Amino acid sequence: VITLYTVPTANGQKVTIALEECGLPYQFETIDLQAGAHKRPAFLALNPLGKAPALLDPDGPGGAPIALGETGAMVFYLCRKAGGGFMAQTPRAQAEQDFWAFAINASLAMPLAMQFYHANLAPERADWAIDAMTTAARTTLSAFERHLEGQDYLLGAQFSAVDMLLYPHLATSAQRLPGKLTAFPALEAYCARVGARPGVQRGMMA
Numbered sequence: 001v002i003t004l005y006t007v008p009t010a011n012g013q014k015v016t017i018a019l020e021e022c023g024l025p026y027q028f029e030t031i032d033l034q035a036g037a038h039k040r041p042a043f044l045a046l047n048p049l050g051k052a053p054a055l056l057d058p059d060g061p062g063g064a065p066i067a068l069g070e071t072g073a074m075v076f077y078l079c080r081k082a083g084g085g086f087m088a089q090t091p092r093a094q095a096e097q098d099f100w101a102f103a104i105n106a107s108l109a110m111p112l113a114m115q116f117y118h119a120n121l122a123p124e125r126a127d128w129a130i131d132a133m134t135t136a137a138r139t140t141l142s143a144f145e146r147h148l149e150g151q152d153y154l155l156g157a158q159f160s161a162v163d164m165l166l167y168p169h170l171a172t173s174a175q176r177l178p179g180k181l182t183a184f185p186a187l188e189a190y191c192a193r194v195g196a197r198p199g200v201q202r203g204m205m206a
């Protein structure tokens with residue numbers, strides 16, 4: 001059975017949503033970041049970047065075990081393993097899917113994480129850093145807002161793998177920004193739409 005080594009954050013939730021939506025059996029172990037469990041050799045063997053989450057599928061391609069880090073790679077792997085129904089089907093849609101996936105994990109997740117770090121964890125408070133990361137996150141959120149004004153999901157009418165990557169950042173991380181998502185009505189409506197899916201709800205609770 002697939003094991004997810006995870007943390008109760010948006011990054012962990014993306015993968016549990018994928019596991020639940022795909023109907024793949026799994027178990028999970030919580031990684032103790034405070035204790036540095038993600039920097040130990042056993043974890044680095046799963047994800048050389050030393051960041052949670054990571055997964056181990058004993059029945060990977062060709063029947064051999066596979067370990068993976070990076071939430072984008074994990075969600076796409078799981079969706080393909082489950083038959084590819086949540087993945088874009090045409091070269092044009094695949095290019096669009098990859099654009100949104102990279103945008104979420106590089107241009108949205110990173111400033112949200114840095115904003116949280118500077119607002120809550122940094123040894124010294126630096127208001128300029130909090131402001132810069134808040135602005136960077138809001139700039140990306142504005143692009144998602146404009147895109148979702150005209151359609152229900154990131155790739156159009158169907159819920160897909162990239163929605164699994166976006167939703168937890170909106171439902172969890174972005175809620176910590178001053179003003180939350182109130183300036184982004186299309187994103188709020190999108191959150192209600194995606195959050196109503198039973199698989200998404202189970203993934204968020206896992």
Ligand SMILES: N[C@@H](CCC(=O)N[C@@H](CS)C(=O)NCC(=O)O)C(=O)O
Nearest residue numbers: 007009011050051052053070071072
């Ligand atoms: N780009 C990575 C980000 C992973 C990440 O930043 N994970 C956090 C927890 S949510 C972490 O392990 N932080 C501790 C560290 O970086 O040392 C992904 O999408 O998987």
